[in-house]
Amino acid sequence: MSHLKFVVVGHPNKGKSSIVATLTQNESVAIGPRPGTTTKARSFYLKSGDEVLYELIDTPGFQRPKRLLEWLKAQGEVSANERPKLLEKFVQSECPSEIFHDECELLRPIVEGAAILYVVDASKPYSSKFEAEMEILRYAARPSMAILNYIGEDDYTQEWQAPLRQYFSIIKPFNPLKASFSDHIDLLKALSHIAPDWSESIVKTIEHLQEYHQQKKERLASLISSSICEILSFKLRKRYHITKPNEEQLHREFQVAVEKRERELFDQIREQLGFTKLPIDMDLQHLNYSLFSQESEEIFGLSKEKIVLLFTLTSAATGGAIDLAVGGHSLLLGTIIGGTLGFIGANYGYGKLSEINFIGSTIVEVGPIKDPNIGFILLNRALAFARLLLETSHAQRAKKQAAISDESPLKELKKFASILKKCQKSSGDSSDREKFKELLLELL
Ligand SMILES: Nc1nc2c(ncn2[C@@H]2O[C@H](COP(=O)(O)OP(=O)(O)OP(=O)(O)O)[C@@H](O)[C@H]2O)c(=O)[nH]1
């Protein structure tokens, strides 16, 4: 069977396009605060690779539903089984003219066989002006469902129930701006009841969508882990003539190059998750601090004590002992840490960004990053950014505030510590990267 097709219809400005954007995870759907944003029917597809999981057709809102209903009634008494044909007749005879332009745009996909998603704004009271729209849709006799959207703060769900039940057997709330992936699945599950001959394909579509979602996270984990490994092993190589370059300047250039690579990672995360257009307001937010700033270290890094434990005592302690220990504060640990801080400063590069090596008399190499905290900072920043976008709806058009949670997302510190350490040395072999990816996947 070919893919599932749903046409999203309703009154103007009720969130039809927002629902299309969310369900197809497509940020390019036109959404606007004024009625009349969508002027033509347009198909959007949710695809996994080349395979179409389903198609949603965005349409303009009804403009002249009463006149259209009058036209249908003026055709004389017809039995219920003739009504779908009557809608086809309407499209054939009236759509070449412009009078019913918007109705024609939304009815064409219906007469061609798409299932109907009728969107209402249940944060506004019910009014009988919607009855002509629902009556017209009933003529189509297509599988259908009513979706309750909530654009405002109020809730008139109760008021909407009785009229909607007369026209639709399934009524489902769905907020396109707040919907999570499981809300998305729930909506599809509800759709599996709209018609018996649709249920099998919808169940299959749900399975595919779940696989697609998992693959999306895997690709993301793979991108973040390999980029971080690359950044951690990055070396800046420069040629120079006669005078040795200034070391401070070299450190700065190195930092700029690393920061550029981190920004590229953020852009790649955006691209992978389909958010290249959304402005993300990070002016006052944590991610706007430089990767190498004190603020970033405080927000995203580990404390000196944790670093000491992770990087000096890992071989001495067993398994979960480190993870446990770094969460608590014991006197004994304090003593060990106190004694080790000086040692670590010299040996593990805490607070020391990178080394500068002069090779021969014309080449200088800066890096890789020595400070073990940078790996954690990079990781936590990338995770915070990825999670923010994973929770964001593709219907979001206003600036998104980056709200970063304070709690450290890294629970398995010891495992991350050893992998980040390997990445720092070389860029990690493929099994390290795979392990890194698996650990990250659990956090996404
Ligand atoms: N807060 C909030 N705003 C929403 C929601 N759904 C839609 N909106 C806003 O409502 C306005 C209209 O949304 P659209 O999706 O363009 O509505 P539409 O039904 O496609 O409108 P037309 O194409 O003009 O018929 C936009 O400003 C949306 O951002 C919602 O669930 N919550």
Ligand SMILES: [Mg+2]
């Ligand atoms: Mg629209």
